[in-house]
């Protein structure tokens with residue numbers, strides 16, 4: 001005891017110093033947590049990254065593509081239901097993952113794979129200077145794709161770039177911009193794709209937004225992959241005097257998080273062929289979907305202003321389409337963050353007539369035609385009146401008739417417990433593609 005006391009006496013300055021440092025660290029820790037000062041954000045990010053690493057350990061070690069998988073909800077594998085008339089020979093173009101490789105498939109009604117494409121981010125962007133981090137092919141998914149009549153495919157690597165590949169999956173061109181979600185081709189062959197650009201500087205035009213600011217854009221891109229024009233979503237909002245939208249999704253301070261303000265997730269132009277059905281709009285008007293504020297809007301490309309808009313009755317929607325009957329059809333996710341949509345009743349396909357704002361339910365929902373996906377989702381109204389629905393997180397595509405009967409379904413199964421997420425799917429006529 002005496003010895004210890006002697007040691008303390010002779011080293012009291014050192015001990016005092018160490019205790020003071022510990023106390024300062026402790027107090028600063030309390031301040032970081034309480035007032036969220038530096039390095040609170042970094043600690044939070046590190047914690048998130050650590051949780052992600054633990055939860056998706058197999059994904060990061062390339063044992064199993066966990067981030068592309070969801071628990072299985074439905075019986076069957078491949079074509080699970082086929083009550084189609086054999087006269088319907090249309091093909092289904094699907095964007096998903098097979099054998100742990102992202103890509104596309106073209107299948108017939110019986111599920112026979114007639115053609116497939118494999119996509120690799122690192123093959124398309126070997127340098128990848130446009131993104132900061134080094135990523136593997138399992139860190140990015142293809143989202144939004146169109147199939148050309150010669151077998152070429154144009155698609156996004158989500159928030160990582162637009163790519164055109166040929167029928168043998170060779171790269172034709174790539175555009176190193178942060179494109180995402182959807183690809184729409186207009187009558188002249190130009191592409192319309194959502195884009196994002198992150199700025200670390202304060203933007204004088206938008207003083208209320210704190211950097212980093214992710215500006216969202218409508219990109220017009222030529223058929224050979226060159227950016228022609230971009231329209232800023234923020235400009236559209238300010239031009240239309242709709243700044244209220246910027247705080248519509250906030251939890252507390254409206255301008256704290258400027259990184260995913262609106263979440264632009266679809267762009268489509270009103271084609272001339274059906275423009276007569278939309279007397280309020282003109283050929284070439286641009287329809288956009290802003291998921292985070294539950295908004296579908298029609299933009300006049302000349303004034304870059306909103307000419308029509310509607311918020312709800314859809315929640316976190318995707319894929320609005322102009323229909324030949326003068327309605328806008330919407331994939332209403334009805335997101336409720338459950339695994340089965342049990343709180344909000346599941347996802348719906350609804351229609352809106354812009355003039356009257358009347359809402360339509362497109363098919364009588366039955367137990368078998370219920371579907372749900374919190375995120376993603378895609379749909380197509382078929383000439384028969386049936387609807388093709390992509391239940392992305394269910395790993396399932398269904399074709400539903402007006403009575404709510406599922407006449408065809410496809411399940412992209414991984415194993416007995418899980419399915420691959422399906423990003424997009426649509427039908428094309430059997431003679432649409434001419435492969436060499």
Ligand SMILES: [Ca+2]
Pocket residue numbers: 266267268319320321
């Ligand atoms: Ca659409």
